[in-house]
Amino acid sequence: MRTTVHDVASAAGVSVSTVSRALTGGRVSPATRESVLVAAERLGYQPNRAAQGLITGRTGNLGLIVPDLRNPFFADVAKGVTARARSVNCGVFISDTDEDVAAELEAIATLGRNTDGVLLCSPRAGDDDVREVADPESTVLVHRRVPGMLSVAGDIADGTRQAIGHLTALGHRSIAFVAGPEDSWAGQQRLAALAELTAGGDIEILRLGSVAPTFQGGVLAGDLVLAGPATAVLAYNDLVAIGLLHRLAARGVAVPERISVVGYDDISLAAMSHPPLTTVAVPKGRAGAIALELLLRRIGGADGSPRRTGAPREPEVTLATSLVVRASSGVAPS
Numbered sequence: 001m002r003t004t005v006h007d008v009a010s011a012a013g014v015s016v017s018t019v020s021r022a023l024t025g026g027r028v029s030p031a032t033r034e035s036v037l038v039a040a041e042r043l044g045y046q047p048n049r050a051a052q053g054l055i056t057g058r059t060g061n062l063g064l065i066v067p068d069l070r071n072p073f074f075a076d077v078a079k080g081v082t083a084r085a086r087s088v089n090c091g092v093f094i095s096d097t098d099e100d101v102a103a104e105l106e107a108i109a110t111l112g113r114n115t116d117g118v119l120l121c122s123p124r125a126g127d128d129d130v131r132e133v134a135d136p137e138s139t140v141l142v143h144r145r146v147p148g149m150l151s152v153a154g155d156i157a158d159g160t161r162q163a164i165g166h167l168t169a170l171g172h173r174s175i176a177f178v179a180g181p182e183d184s185w186a187g188q189q190r191l192a193a194l195a196e197l198t199a200g201g202d203i204e205i206l207r208l209g210s211v212a213p214t215f216q217g218g219v220l221a222g223d224l225v226l227a228g229p230a231t232a233v234l235a236y237n238d239l240v241a242i243g244l245l246h247r248l249a250a251r252g253v254a255v256p257e258r259i260s261v262v263g264y265d266d267i268s269l270a271a272m273s274h275p276p277l278t279t280v281a282v283p284k285g286r287a288g289a290i291a292l293e294l295l296l297r298r299i300g301g302a303d304g305s306p307r308r309t310g311a312p313r314e315p316e317v318t319l320a321t322s323l324v325v326r327a328s329s330g331v332a333p334s
Helices: 005-012 016-023 030-043 049-056 072-087 101-114 127-133 156-169 185-197 215-226 238-250 268-272 284-299
Strands: 061-066 091-096 118-121 139-142 151-154 174-178 204-208 232-235 260-265 278-281 316-319 322-324
Touching: 005 016, 005 030, 016 030, 061 072, 061 101, 061 284, 072 091, 072 118, 072 268, 072 284, 091 101, 101 118, 101 127, 118 284, 139 284, 151 156, 151 284, 156 174, 156 185, 156 232, 156 260, 156 278, 156 322, 174 185, 174 215, 174 238, 185 204, 204 215, 215 232, 215 238, 232 238, 238 260, 238 268, 284 316
Parallel strands: 061 091, 061 118, 118 139, 139 151, 151 316, 174 204, 174 232, 232 260, 260 278
Antiparallel strands: 278 322
């Protein structure tokens, strides 16, 4: 039989209303709150979220919006979010917008009305649109920066520098960059880092296209790469890099003997490609977990408790990226 609030009240020797206040951040003495929490844990009491919502005005649920769950990058972010949410008894509604800006803005508005807060992962909408639709007091961005909004993102620029540094150390001086969508914030960060790296004139970076951030986008980029002088390629993401490897193999081009390929993100498929893909590892799941924790601090606990003291006010949290060297990169051909 399910344990009820009455059982907890009886075990703690207090009234039902006192149990309710103790579990939702209401005014009770520290000793009483501790007694209620101990009784609730011992009895395995799980509060009814709907009933709590009537008392606290909270749903106990958060929203997560991602561009494309078929991309393992976003699936890994979602796993990090949901694992952390389970540990604090918080529900998560996930919305996949299929890379569509209109659907994304609609999802922000809908989840903003029906949850306690929203995690917005790699939104495709522009800064002004995001600020107009998303409430900065109950929204945290993941792998995207928008001025004035709290965000968690990997250090994309440094990851790009590591990738290019690896290729130049192998003797590559003409490197192709297969760019992703024009409006991609991450892509713009990579391009800015590449511009700094080429300022000295020691290496040449050839930008190729603006391809879809998918396997097929990489396949389409393969012929463009082979039509130029590049001996190495940095792809927009791992899916593009794996599509590129597929096309190079179809044309009989040896990797890395003829051309080296480096991806970005370190999704699970990167280690399973042929050859295994050298890539920049981005902390996907960790970023999701940290973003959820920051959101709970910003809005207060999932149980309706007030904002936690010491809630971070810094607008941006940056996580380190790291290069993972595998078999797809090698010494430049002579």
